[in-house]
Amino acid sequence: MPESVVVIRDLVKEFHRGPEVIRVLDGLSLDIAAGDFVALMGPSGSGKSTLLNLIGALDRPTSGSIRVEGLELPNLTDGALAHWRAGHVGFIFQMYNLLPVLTAERNVELPLLLSKLPAAERRRRARAALKLVGLADRAQHRPGQLSGGQEQRVGIARAVVTDPTLLLCDEPTGDLDRKSADEVLDLLATLNARGKTVIMVTHDPRAAERARHTLHLDKGQLLEALQ
Amino acid sequence: MILKFAPLLFANLRRHLLRTAFTLGSIIVAFLMFGLLQAMKGSFDAGATIAGQDRLLTLHKVSIVQPLPKSYWDQIRRVDGVAFVSPVTWFGGTYQDERNQIPVFPVDGATYLDIYPEIVLPPGVRERWLADRRGALVGRAMANRFGFKPGQTIPLKSSIWRRGTGSSTWEVNISGIFDVQENKGDTMGIIMHHDYFSESLARGKGLVGWYVVKVRDPAKAARVARSIDELFANSPYETTTSTEKALAQSFANQIGNVGKILTGVIAAVFFTMLLVTANTMAQSVRERTSELALLKTLGFTGAGVTALVLAEALMLTLLGGIVGMALAYFAVDAFGTTARQYLPIFYISLPAALVAVLLMIGLGIAAGLLPARRAMRLRIVEALRGT
Numbered sequence: 001m002p003e004s005v006v007v008i009r010d011l012v013k014e015f016h017r018g019p020e021v022i023r024v025l026d027g028l029s030l031d032i033a034a035g036d037f038v039a040l041m042g043p044s045g046s047g048k049s050t051l052l053n054l055i056g057a058l059d060r061p062t063s064g065s066i067r068v069e070g071l072e073l074p075n076l077t078d079g080a081l082a083h084w085r086a087g088h089v090g091f092i093f094q095m096y097n098l099l100p101v102l103t104a105e106r107n108v109e110l111p112l113l114l115s116k117l118p119a120a121e122r123r124r125r126a127r128a129a130l131k132l133v134g135l136a137d138r139a140q141h142r143p144g145q146l147s148g149g150q151e152q153r154v155g156i157a158r159a160v161v162t163d164p165t166l167l168l169c170d171e172p173t174g175d176l177d178r179k180s181a182d183e184v185l186d187l188l189a190t191l192n193a194r195g196k197t198v199i200m201v202t203h204d205p206r207a208a209e210r211a212r213h214t215l216h217l218d219k220g221q222l223l224e225a226l227q
Numbered sequence: 228m229i230l231k232f233a234p235l236l237f238a239n240l241r242r243h244l245l246r247t248a249f250t251l252g253s254i255i256v257a258f259l260m261f262g263l264l265q266a267m268k269g270s271f272d273a274g275a276t277i278a279g280q281d282r283l284l285t286l287h288k289v290s291i292v293q294p295l296p297k298s299y300w301d302q303i304r305r306v307d308g309v310a311f312v313s314p315v316t317w318f319g320g321t322y323q324d325e326r327n328q329i330p331v332f333p334v335d336g337a338t339y340l341d342i343y344p345e346i347v348l349p350p351g352v353r354e355r356w357l358a359d360r361r362g363a364l365v366g367r368a369m370a371n372r373f374g375f376k377p378g379q380t381i382p383l384k385s386s387i388w389r390r391g392t393g394s395s396t397w398e399v400n401i402s403g404i405f406d407v408q409e410n411k412g413d414t415m416g417i418i419m420h421h422d423y424f425s426e427s428l429a430r431g432k433g434l435v436g437w438y439v440v441k442v443r444d445p446a447k448a449a450r451v452a453r454s455i456d457e458l459f460a461n462s463p464y465e466t467t468t469s470t471e472k473a474l475a476q477s478f479a480n481q482i483g484n485v486g487k488i489l490t491g492v493i494a495a496v497f498f499t500m501l502l503v504t505a506n507t508m509a510q511s512v513r514e515r516t517s518e519l520a521l522l523k524t525l526g527f528t529g530a531g532v533t534a535l536v537l538a539e540a541l542m543l544t545l546l547g548g549i550v551g552m553a554l555a556y557f558a559v560d561a562f563g564t565t566a567r568q569y570l571p572i573f574y575i576s577l578p579a580a581l582v583a584v585l586l587m588i589g590l591g592i593a594a595g596l597l598p599a600r601r602a603m604r605l606r607i608v609e610a611l612r613g614t
Contacts, residue, residue: 053607056524058608059607100242
């Protein structure tokens with residue numbers, strides 16, 4: 001039985017809209033094993049993106065515990081969370097979120113700027129990551145010169161360039177055509193096969209089929225837990 | 228360390244080339260103006276800095292343009308505490324062309340050189356000049372400007388004085404070229420013998436412009452000045468005597484008011500620059516909210532993102548400032564020859580350059596502060612959702 005990389009207990013996240021309090025996650029508990037590929041599905045507003053953000057330490061819970069790789073995230077300062085993200089998590093977004101003014105290679109190199117690696121080594125690793133996603137020949141292209149599928153592959157290269165243990169994907173195929181989406185999913189499956197733990201929020205059942213496990217959320221709770 | 232972020236900073240500046248170019252252009256003009264003004268201000272202040280405290284100037288009480296009788300010369304010389312006295316008159320000279328204005332001063336040769344020991348002459352020149360009634364000493368900078376050589380005879384035309392013959396030109400023989408001890412004055416002038424100048428005057432023969440007096444003891448300068456003025460009180464030509472330094476300072480202060488106005492204009496320009504640059508930065512940060520959120524997602528801390536925004540603003544002001552100051556240096560160099568006819572000491576001093584660098588840094592920080600604060604406080608989830 002593989003060890004759990006993510007352990008969540010009684011997680012609550014509330015947002016305030018004026019006087020109104022909206023409870024997005026309502027006492028959710030969850031374990032994700034190391035090396036797993038989990039798809040998080042559910043209707044809009046079910047809390048799946050919020051859950052992903054909390055696992056990636058982009059936000060703080062109202063209450064409850066999130067332990068990732070043995071680290072209790074809510075206890076860390078903002079600065080410590082930033083350092084932790086830089087070394088342990090790779091993010092992949094629906095809209096790719098590449099910097100339009102930088103080349104593909106410079107975009108992939110961005111997370112490495114926070115390391116103490118020399119420039120040549122950073123460049124070598126960025127090229128290796130681009131090669132991994134099949135875009136070695138597009139290294140000097142800017143995002144505007146790439147197709148949507150290629151942009152997302154650059155996004156994946158940027159996510160893996162620091163060799164994180166956890167890949168968090170928020171609708172990674174949501175903006176792609178079927179063929180490009182399949183290429184991206186193939187890539188995620190390959191990375192998962194190489195040991196990365198992948199957690200993917202998706203609306204697309206075909207994408208979810210590629211995961212090892214699918215978890216359904218509704219009204220801030222796991223349906224599996226409710227059942 | 229910061230160098231590895233340079234491509235990111237440059238890429239951001241290239242994002243809206245036209246906007247960056249306009250902002251840079253404004254900063255360049257502001258620093259160009261600053262550099263030129265500093266050169267002018269330094270020139271005005273220089274008079275007071277280099278003036279001697281043991282020298283007095285006796286002027287007509289009403290104004291420096293009112294002449295004094297030549298007969299005062301002997302009377303001042305007899306005042307207790309006076310070492311040397313020389314009459315000086317403003318010649319209002321031009322050479323060859325009306326545009327070539329040159330400061331020419333008819334003086335009493337022997338005493339003038341004793342009063343101004345900082346005037347350095349090659350061996351034998353003092354004697355040669357004193358022996359030649361039509362002789363003149365030419366400053367090194369002036370000689371270089373017109374290519375004057377010792378032994379040459381040159382016509383000096385006055386825009387103020389006429390000779391009995393109707394001519395306004397005095398021909399002088401260049402007895403030698405003078406230098407001035409370092410930082411003790413300029414060499415953009417000519418001195419000639421007062422006797423030669425005044426003997427042929429059509430009008431104002433017995434008059435001089437003012438007197439320069441060397442006192443034996445600088446500590447007693449105020450008393451000597453009072454004695455001189457008391458001597459001529461209630462006469463048709465009342466005098467006012469003060470130290471050369473005080474006079475230069477009061478002259479600088481009068482100009483200083485103009486300087487204050489110009490400084491005010493520059494302050495307004497800089498304030499506008501601050502608004503323009505801050506607006507550019509604020510706009511740039513607003514447009515990049517999601518990109519800054521991405522950097523935070525990747526592990527950049529709030530302080531790191533703040534530093535990037537501040538560095539970008541600083542890069543803009545330093546780049547514009549350095550180009551502006553470089554242009555100011557070129558302008559001072561290019562127009563210096565003309566400007567030095569009126570402002571002999573015309574250059575951008577090291578302190579002025581240092582103030583410019585501090586202004587560049589201050590402007591950059593002030594312009595980047597609010598956008599940087601916004602970037603630091605950015606909440607990642609909300610900013611990413613805004614895309």
